[in-house]
Structure formats: C-alpha cells, structure tokens
Amino acid sequence: MTNLPAAPSPTRLGLVVDLDACVGCHACATSCKEWNTSGHWGPLTDVNAYEAEQRGVWFNRVFTYEVGGRREDARTTHFPKACLHCENPQCVTVCPTGASYKRAVDGIVLVDVDRCIGCKLCAWACPYGAREFDEDQGVMKKCTLCVDRIYNDNLAMADRAPVCVLTCPTTARHFGDFNDPASNVSRLVRERGGFDLAPELGYRPTSKYLPSRPRRSAPHEASQSGAPGAARDHVGGFLRWVDRALSR
Amino acid sequence: MDPAYSIIVFTTASGAGYGLLVLVSLLAIGGALPATTGLGLAALGGAAALISAGLSSSALHLGRPERALGAFSQWRSSWLAREGVAAVATFAPLGLFGIGWVFFNDVGGFFAWMAAACALLALLTVSCTAMIYASLKPIRQWRNGFVLPAYLALGLYSGSLLLVSLTRIFGVYRPAFALLAVILLGVAWAIKWGYWRHIDATPAQVHVGAVTGLGQLGQVRLLEAPHTEANFVMREMGYAIARAHARKLRVVVHVALFLAPLALLGVVAAGPPIPAQSAALLAVLSAALGVAVERWLFFAEARHVSMLFYDRAG
Numbered sequence: 001m002t003n004l005p006a007a008p009s010p011t012r013l014g015l016v017v018d019l020d021a022c023v024g025c026h027a028c029a030t031s032c033k034e035w036n037t038s039g040h041w042g043p044l045t046d047v048n049a050y051e052a053e054q055r056g057v058w059f060n061r062v063f064t065y066e067v068g069g070r071r072e073d074a075r076t077t078h079f080p081k082a083c084l085h086c087e088n089p090q091c092v093t094v095c096p097t098g099a100s101y102k103r104a105v106d107g108i109v110l111v112d113v114d115r116c117i118g119c120k121l122c123a124w125a126c127p128y129g130a131r132e133f134d135e136d137q138g139v140m141k142k143c144t145l146c147v148d149r150i151y152n153d154n155l156a157m158a159d160r161a162p163v164c165v166l167t168c169p170t171t172a173r174h175f176g177d178f179n180d181p182a183s184n185v186s187r188l189v190r191e192r193g194g195f196d197l198a199p200e201l202g203y204r205p206t207s208k209y210l211p212s213r214p215r216r217s218a219p220h221e222a223s224q225s226g227a228p229g230a231a232r233d234h235v236g237g238f239l240r241w242v243d244r245a246l247s248r
Numbered sequence: 249m250d251p252a253y254s255i256i257v258f259t260t261a262s263g264a265g266y267g268l269l270v271l272v273s274l275l276a277i278g279g280a281l282p283a284t285t286g287l288g289l290a291a292l293g294g295a296a297a298l299i300s301a302g303l304s305s306s307a308l309h310l311g312r313p314e315r316a317l318g319a320f321s322q323w324r325s326s327w328l329a330r331e332g333v334a335a336v337a338t339f340a341p342l343g344l345f346g347i348g349w350v351f352f353n354d355v356g357g358f359f360a361w362m363a364a365a366c367a368l369l370a371l372l373t374v375s376c377t378a379m380i381y382a383s384l385k386p387i388r389q390w391r392n393g394f395v396l397p398a399y400l401a402l403g404l405y406s407g408s409l410l411l412v413s414l415t416r417i418f419g420v421y422r423p424a425f426a427l428l429a430v431i432l433l434g435v436a437w438a439i440k441w442g443y444w445r446h447i448d449a450t451p452a453q454v455h456v457g458a459v460t461g462l463g464q465l466g467q468v469r470l471l472e473a474p475h476t477e478a479n480f481v482m483r484e485m486g487y488a489i490a491r492a493h494a495r496k497l498r499v500v501v502h503v504a505l506f507l508a509p510l511a512l513l514g515v516v517a518a519g520p521p522i523p524a525q526s527a528a529l530l531a532v533l534s535a536a537l538g539v540a541v542e543r544w545l546f547f548a549e550a551r552h553v554s555m556l557f558y559d560r561a562g
Binding site: 002003004019024029053054055057058061062063064065066067068069071074075076077079081090092093094095096097098099115116117118119120121123124125126127128129132133134135137138139140195196197198200201202203209211212 | 313329383384456462464467553
C-alpha cells in the first residue's frame with residue numbers, strides 16, 4: 001500500500017549527521033555497501049566494477065564542499081547523504097505497485113524488491129537523490145536504515161544500529177527515535193540547532209543535520225585586534241605557521 | 249531529466265490515439281461521421297493501434313516489465329497506477345463502440361453511450377499521464393499549471409490532424425474538421441508558448457548552498473563528488489545534451505508542430521482534392537516530428553533538485 005500510514009508512527013527512527021565532526025573518510029559509505037550488499041536488501045550490484053565507467057548502487061554517498069569561497073575563513077565541509085526517511089515521502093505515494101512503503105511502526109521507508117517493476121518514478125519524486133536503480137536486477141534500491149540490524153536478535157545490543165553509525169570513526173552519525181524527546185538524537189537536534197534539508201519542499205525529512213560550529217577566531221580578526229602575531233605578518237612559510245600556532 | 253525514447257514514443261503515440269478517439273467518438277455521437285464499416289475500422293482501429301503501441305513502448309522503460317500487472321494496484325495514491333487503470337478501462341467501451349460501428353454500422357443508443365465513455369476515459373487517461381509529471385515537486389519545469397492543459401491540447405490537436413487525414417481519405421471530410429484542427433492548433437500553441445515563457449521566467453528554486461543548508465556560512469562549491477564516475481542519479485536527472493540546443497529545438501517545434509501544419513491545413517481547406525489529401529498527410533508527419541521533439545525537450549529542459557547536491561543545474 002503506497003498510501004502513507006494514517007497515524008504518525010509510535011517511534012520515528014532516523015539519523016543525525018554532525019557536519020562539524022565528519023572528516024569525509026567515506027567509512028560510512030563503504031561499510032554500508034558491504035553490509036547491505038550481503039544483507040536482506042542486497043545485493044548492491046556493480047556494473048563494470050573493475051573497468052572504466054564503473055557504476056553501482058550505493059545507499060550512502062559523501063559529498064565534499066568548499067564553503068566560504070575565497071574568504072580566509074573558508075572551510076571544507078564533508079556532507080554524507082542517504083535516505084532521510086521523510087514524514088511525507090512522495091517517493092512512496094507515486095509508486096504504482098505498492099513496492100515502496102513507509103512502515104507504520106517506526107517510519108522507515110523501504111522498497112519491496114519482489115514487487116518493484118523498476119519504473120524509476122520514485123527516484124524522480126525524491127528531491128534528495130536517495131534512491132538508486134539496480135540496473136542488473138531491474139529494481140529500485142535505497143537505504144533501509146539497516147532494518148535488518150536494528151531489530152536483529154542475533155546481534156549484541158551494542159551492534160543493533162545502522163552500520164554507518166557504528167563505523168563512523170568521529171561519531172559524526174547518531175541513530176535514535178525522534179519521537180522521544182530524551183533520546184540522543186532529539187537532544188542533539190535541540191542543542192546544536194539540527195536542521196532539515198530543503199524544508200520548503202514539504203517532505204519533512206526525519207533525519208537531521210547538525211551545522212558546522214563557527215570558527216573560534218578567524219585569522220584576520222586576530223591580526224586586526226592587535227593579537228601577538230599582528231606585527232610579524234611579513235614572516236612567511238613555516239615560521240609564520242609556528243608564530244600563529246604559538247600565538248593562539 | 250533523461251529523455252527515455254520509450255516514454256517519448258508512449259506519450260506522443262498514445263496522446264494522438266486518445267485525441268483521435270475523443271474526437272471521432274464525439275463526432276460520431278453528433279452524427280458528423282457516417283457509421284460505415286471502413287471508416288469505423290480505420291478511425292477506431294487506428295486509435296487503438298496508436299494507444300497499444302504507446303502502452304507497449306512504455307513497458308520497455310520498466311526494469312521488470314513482467315511484473316507490470318502490479319502497477320494497477322495503487323490507484324489511490326499514484327497517478328501512474330491511475331493512468332494504467334484508465335488506459336486499460338478505455339479498451340472496454342472502445343471494443344463495444346467498435347462492434348457497433350464496424351459490424352452493425354450503428355453508433356446510436358447503447359453504442360452512443362459507449363462512445364461517450366470512450367471520450368471520457370480517453371481524456372482521463374491523458375490527464376493522468378500529465379499529472380504523473382505535474383505532481384513531481386522536485387522538478388519545477390513539470391510542476392506547473394501548463395503541463396496538464398499542454399498534454400490534453402497536444403493530444404487532441406494531433407488527433408484532429410489524424411481526423412482530417414482519415415476523413416479526406418474516406419471522402420467524408422467537412423471543412424469544419426480543418427477548422428477544428430486549426431482551433432486546437434492555436435490552443436496548443438498558446439499553451440506551449442506560455443509554458444516556455446513560464447519556465448524561462450521562473451528562477452531556479454534553490455542552489456547548492458540552500459539545499460545543503462551550508463549557504464548561511466558563505467558561498468558553497470562542490471570540491472569533490474562522492475565518486476569519480478557518474479551514478480544513476482546523475483545519469484537519470486542530469487541530462488544536459490539537449491539543453492545546449494534548446495533554443496534551436498524550440499524553433500523546430502514551432503515550425504514542425506505548429507507553423508507547417510497550419511499552412512498545410514490551409515491547403516487542405518482551400519485546395520483541390522489531390523493536393524489536399526497529400527497536405528493532410530504531410531501535416532500529420534510534420535506534427536509527429538514536432539511533438540516528438542516537443543516531448544524530448546519537455547524531459548531535457550526539466551531540472552531536478554537532487555542535481556544541486558552535485559553543484560549542477562540538473
């Protein structure tokens with residue numbers, strides 16, 4: 001049934017991605033690929049895997065942006081992106097077969113690959129580019145929030161989380177229930193100003209992003225305020241770096 | 249958006265087929281077409297053939313066409329499922345109407361009701377097709393008020409050219425048919441003109457800074473894409489070939505779809521029988537080329553929000 005659940009789900013599972021902590025190592029993307037290619041929703045097939053023009057299904061992709069242009073305080077921000085398990089997912093309602101659905105119990109958006117006809121309309125309906133077509137199997141695939149891990153009785157409690165969250169070496173990814181105000185994800189969103197991607201489109205994503213924190217002090221501000229390094233600006237290269245490091 | 253040839257063939261062929269079906273059904277009810285076996289076979293058979301060819305072509309677009317029957321189930325929420333249901337449902341009154349016209353040479357009474365059902369369901373099917381596109385929020389070139397009227401008008405207009413040609417061949421042509429085609433041509437032309445003005449005038453919704461939420465910290469630029477090779481999303485949503493030639497292709501549409509058929513319809517209306525017959529056929533061929541290019545542009549000019557993450561205009 002591609003109608004959305006009539007009532008809000010009792011739990012609302014999703015992720016919080018901390019853009020301040022992500023170092024762009026792609027460990028979340030590769031561990032996701034590894035778990036899911038052999039898991040219940042696999043395989044995540046590759047075409048031309050060892051040749052030019054290789055292409056394949058990934059649930060999670062990490063973008064790297066330069067923010068701030070040519071300003072001195074410009075920064076590099078890594079930006080992992082996967083399905084946001086929206087409250088109002090148009091990818092589900094456009095599905096003609098009922099293969100796409102949103103779980104009434106926890107809000108996870110899934111594809112039943114045995115019913116999918118591969119019409120790709122759901123991918124057109126997703127503004128986040130989260131769905132990827134498996135051209136080998138002829139069906140659409142997407143992030144499952146590791147639904148085959150988070151309820152898996154065969155795993156230790158500590159391992160019952162999406163594999164991207166468990167893998168992240170900088171704890172930039174957090175998993176939890178957004179309906180519970182005391183959960184780690186609700187707290188992070190509250191305290192760090194978690195935001196939705198493209199809220200104006202009305203998809204109401206469940207997963208949130210935490211913004212980069214502002215820099216403590218930009219270099220040009222330090223020199224303007226007469227900080228210790230200000231008079232020695234003509235020093236270049238390594239010495240300049242040492243000077244700045246010691247001046248902090 | 250990537251213009252899939254299967255979908256271009258589907259929407260243009262079935263659009264013309266449904267347009268022809270609407271017109272001949274209504275004209276038959278109104279007594280403007282004689283209920284002869286040959287005309288019925290050509291008009292209804294031609295419409296059914298165009299619709300079937302289109303529907304078969306659309307199945308080629310599917311990754312798993314053998315499961316296509318499942319696509320009728322979700323009509324409560326999905327325009328694609330609604331389109332499938334309406335398309336198949338049209339065949340029932342079409343078959344009964346055809347039996348009346350072709351075998352009994354009767355288009356009155358019960359068969360007139362079937363003709364009315366044909367017209368209604370055909371309009372409904374084309375509307376569902378248009379709404380598949382017009383309901384997609386991430387594509388501003390599709391989600392606007394011009395798309396539904398454009399699909400209806402282009403379907404009826406291409407059907408009217410077929411009607412002129414058919415009635416010429418069967419010697420039951422009336423000047424009103426050419427007039428009808430000219431009126432529908434004008435309506436479709438005005439809608440397409442408005443559509444292009446609209447998509448040119450509306451600025452892009454958001455840029456990479458807005459869609460990532462990073463824009464408040466300054467200008468945002470993609471430093472590294474997720475992978476070195478293009479992925480499904482980039483290939484499906486990031487088609488850019490036709491965009492470079494969009495202006496020229498729009499001129500092709502103006503000429504082949506509207507201007508040339510308009511001149512040829514003039515010949516049909518004014519000319520002696522033989523050139524008029526050729527002109528009617530030429531108008532069909534010219535419009536077929538024009539509507540295929542129009543549909544190609546409809547896809548190629550459509551930009552998808554997801555491409556903004558790749559710092560591309562989609």
